[in-house]
Amino acid sequence: MLISRKALLLSVREVAESDLFLSLLSPSYGRFSAVAKGGRRSIRRFVNKLEAGHLLRIHLRWGKKGLAPVVEAADLLWAPERWRKDPRAFALAGYFLELCERSCPPAEGREVFPLLLHSLRLLEGQGASLLLASFFELRLLGLLGWAPELDRCLGCGGPLRRGGALFPEKGGILCPSCSGEGGFELSARSLALLRYLVRLSPTKLSRVRPQAESLNQISRALRTFLKVVLDQDIKALKVLEALESPGEEAP
Known part of the structure; x- marks a missing residue:
């Protein structure tokens, strides 16, 4: 099942060889985690998007219960320049x-x-x-x-x-x-x-x-x-x- 959520990206951590583990805060769900499979290599899906402090509309695919959802795509809604x-x-x-x-x-x-x-x-x-x-x-x-x-x-x-x-x-x-x-x-x-x-x-x-x-x-x-x-x-x-x-x- 694919679900879209607006969320602020709190932190990004590298896991495995090419994946990213994300911590996010959503106005509808609160704080949650997700995994971007191949996030370190996928330029088309995630380039300049998965950075802490960015506001995203994130598209998630839920799998087995108890496991973090997988990020299928992300739309950048707001990103700072001054920082x-x-x-x-x-x-x-x-x-x-x-x-x-x-x-x-x-x-x-x-x-x-x-x-x-x-x-x-x-x-x-x-x-x-x-x-x-x-x-x-x-x-x-x-x-x-x-x-x-x-x-x-x-x-x-x-x-x-x-x-x-x-x-x-x-x-x-x-x-x-x-x-x-x-x-x-x-x-x-x-x-x-x-x-x-x-x-x-x-x-x-x-x-x-x-x-x-x-x-x-x-x-x-x-x-x-x-x-x-x-x-x-x-x-x-x-x-x-x-x-x-x-x-x-x-x-």
């Missing part, structure tokens, strides 16, 4: 793709597809930025049900008017009275930025001009929070951080 020339944009795109692949179990993640596609298109149009990275991280946490409470202290339940500290291992934010030492400091301004990003439409992100200190605070906190909830290192994050220079804003 090929901009190392920071390429690294940030890889970070987004890996986060989605690691956080979405098989057949889940339908709700993540629009966020990923919007973010990749923003990256293509506006380039890499710390704000875009933090927006994606925060919204991904929310979609997966992992986002910390931003209005109330995890300890006493009181309002976080004076800021607080994020404790990834505890899964939330403690107010100054409850936090003691440790955690990732979040000023009142940083918490206000997080609350704003939770509600913000992706199309309006380019209008936001937050203070660098607030951006750096929420970036450090969100990246560590993601590592803890995923319980694993994110390989693409190491590449991203390697491109950052001392005293320079992260992309």
Whole structure:
């Protein structure tokens, strides 16, 4: 049976002598895997199509139960240009793709597809930025049900008017009275930025001009929070951080 699905290609891995193992995210099915038989050699069917970050309409043939479907053909719906020339944009795109692949179990993640596609298109149009990275991280946490409470202290339940500290291992934010030492400091301004990003439409992100200190605070906190909830290192994050220079804003 041949089925067609729109999907974003999350990763490509070489298997056997000429096959490709694909990890994809679909708005209708969530994350799934497929095999492109002879994908490394078939110029007519797959040339310049099977690359991570591409939006495809993929035509699949299902075989035996429990086996990954076979890719018969793929139509390229959208492909970025900026990433090929901009190392920071390429690294940030890889970070987004890996986060989605690691956080979405098989057949889940339908709700993540629009966020990923919007973010990749923003990256293509506006380039890499710390704000875009933090927006994606925060919204991904929310979609997966992992986002910390931003209005109330995890300890006493009181309002976080004076800021607080994020404790990834505890899964939330403690107010100054409850936090003691440790955690990732979040000023009142940083918490206000997080609350704003939770509600913000992706199309309006380019209008936001937050203070660098607030951006750096929420970036450090969100990246560590993601590592803890995923319980694993994110390989693409190491590449991203390697491109950052001392005293320079992260992309």
